[in-house]
Amino acid sequence: MPTAPRRRAARFLPFALLLSLLSAAPSFQVEAQNPARPVPLPARVAPELQRAGGSELRALRVSVTNETAFRQWLGGIRPGAVAEVEPRHPKMLRVRGIGAAALAESPWVLFVQGADRKARPERELGGLDLGANKVTAVHARYPTLTGQGLTVSVKESPLDVADLDFRGRLLEADPLAPLLNSHSTTMATIIAGAGNSSPDGRGVAWRARIAQSSYDNLLPDDGVQLAARGVSVQNHSYGVEVENFYGLEARAYDQQARQYPTLLHVFSSGNSGQRPAPAGPYAGLDSLANLTGEFKNAKNTLSVGVTDALGSVNPLSSRGPAADGRIKPELVAFGDGGSSDAAALVSGISLLVQQAHQQRRGTLPTAALVRAALLNSADDVGRPQVDFVAGYGQADALGAVQTMLDGRFMEGTATTGQERVFSITVPAGVHRLKITLAWTDPEAAAGTATALINDLDLTLRRTATSQQWLPWTLSAYPHRDSLARPARRRPNHRDNAEQITLDAPVAGTYELRVRGFAVPQGPQAFSVVYELESGLYWVAPTKARGLEAAGAGQLLRWQWAGPATTARLEYKPAGQAAWMVLSANVNLADKLYRWTAPNATQSGQLRLVAAATTALSDTFFVARPLALAVAYSCPQEALLTWRRVPGATQYQVYALGATHLEPLRRLTDTTLLLTTAEITARYFAVAPVLSGRVGPRGASEDILQENHGCYVRSFTPRLLVTDSVRFDLTLGSVYRLQAVALERRQPDGSFLEILSLNPVPGLALELADPAAPAGYSQYRARLTLSSGAVVYSQPERVFRVSEAPEVLVYPVPLVAGEPLRIVLPPNETADVRLFDLTGRLLLAEATKVGVIKRIATGALRPGTYLLRIRLHSGPEITRRFTVL
Incomplete structure (x- = not known):
């Protein structure tokens, strides 16, 4: 750990002395009378705690120089305070029972910030367009770039482990994890969805493995575990409140990036683009410095803002600068649902860039090289060159991948005063030459005003004329006009990425010069990439x-x-x-x-x-996606059908394999009979084949869904209580169906055939029993196949009212609260009166024709009651019932 933080802390007065000096000033006497204004705290305390006054009720995260000495100091001034070690983060503790103001007095404390901030997803419902960032172009030109062999981690709430698009690719999935929302599932689908459910479910790196972790802890995950799972990209599509400072979490992510050079963290910038920064040098400036989380201020990660499908930055997209004036976000990408989608898209693109490097060099690239390729290939949007709204521009998957495949990158190291020179040849007709330098900078002290530790400089020089060009650099002065100024060519001593562009370069040899301006913790490794746009x-x-x-x-x-x-x-x-x-x-x-x-x-x-x-x-x-239908799904076989497509000579049927849909059979017909063994695949889809090329397939169909049925789609009575028994039978297919019969259950348990249809006239049938007995009867449909096999529908019960004037009252007895039902003869109405055994009238109502009368019994006490039912045709009927 560098000693600079301790030297910086020593420049502050002891906190108790600071308070005594301030209390002696007349101006403070006035402010102290207003309890709404907190006492100023030292700069070792996060801005949010300075605003809140450092409440003792909050859990605080504290970075210390000496844990043992700090615990002794804490026990001496506040014996009831509790300090717990943050797992995997030495010299960092979670403390309760003492306020930030008191902690700032400790000589062992480097920085204090809140530990109980809650992460939340940063997405609204929306769609996906992989063309906006040229992902579809990568899929078309480089079909082997699928993310296969790589692993992405989604740090969030648990995702849906049963999602068809993650089949066979989830690492250590927990089926009992609570599904708090669908957000993490959506993010994983954008990054690495397989497209098993439908073509719209295919993500950017659609064969990558998927790991999960929780955002309940905003500090980085255990690097050893991430490395063991092979994670090379971790997506963070969540945020907290707007925070504009370099804190303990940002520092921890920068530290992990240095410890694991090939691991890239991608964050959403946030959806708070119209809010001001609440504290820091940019406090109060609307629509500036509003990243949602201090962890997004890290130097060695990517923060991603959001654009619409046309490339315009969404007004809600959080923007920079970081607290020390660095460029944030570095990239923007399309996200119909907000910056969460945009970050997920860039995470997927990062996997493709990593795989492209693997194909060329056989190894994973450093995260610094991936960052350089992404920033250099980005399409400029908004103000020319770089800015604090769109960063380096709209992410370009094709450009970044081609940078790796074409080998347009150099890597090296530099120390203070050392210069490395790389030559490139620019051919005639190039519209723009673009160069980007990036490096993984050592972590800085939390709360620092300047996060950059190792400072490198990039210069472009034309060999023939010695003409030089400097990087595009922004003004970081905390004024709206200054922050809106266009980028200018001048040295950059804030960012650990620098970019030079040259329009219409003269053909010839150019030198890319990387110099160590100030490298206290060297040598510093770096990556340089270039692009010849035309x-x-x-x-x-x-x-x-x-x-x-x-x-x-x-x-x-x-x-x-x-x-x-x-x-x-x-x-x-x-x-x-x-x-x-x-x-x-x-x-x-x-x-x-x-x-x-x-x-x-x-x-x-x-x-x-x-x-x-x-x-x-x-x-x-x-084309329109070709939908597949399930005519029937029986245990022994299933029949799939689809519409005929004009011009199609064949049809390609797909079945779900271990992880993805795989070709099953190619046919000229529009039906496919699946065998018992093939049914186990469960999910199927179909696509037309025109002129030898396979067209777009439709959504996958789950043939085991209950609504498909084994020939029988539905078997339902017209009415549950009726004078004539009629059923509607809907079939999925008549293929190999020989006959359909209606059967009634007999008193001995056997079934009597009532009628039979042979041949079967269609898919929608009406079956009737003209001789049904009065009262309850149970029926079923029997289907006989040409093979001799028999299929039965589920049984249904019907109550047939006799033709003689008869009134049915049920259930008897009944439980208090259960409705009492009265069924009249056909075409009959009646007046109904309810008495208790003392003769007291409790209810008097009239019934309507064709309606089963329901009488509420919730107010009735247990006992016996009388119903007097006077039919309008004349007779009065008395029924006795008991309430339990």
């Missing part, structure tokens, strides 16, 4: 993700790096020669266009034509 290419749709037929307002996306210009946008169905003009004049800089695709199932292509440049899209499908 040209026009399509992002969406792709061969991996097409368009929905007749889907209104779908976004076509492309990437353009070049001067401002327009292009002609065209579409052509596969097999046709003529191109259809969708727009004669699209602005390439918009990078998107809304379009309603044809109402047909077809494959096709898009193209952009601009002067001498033509960009062709993948051949993609325009």
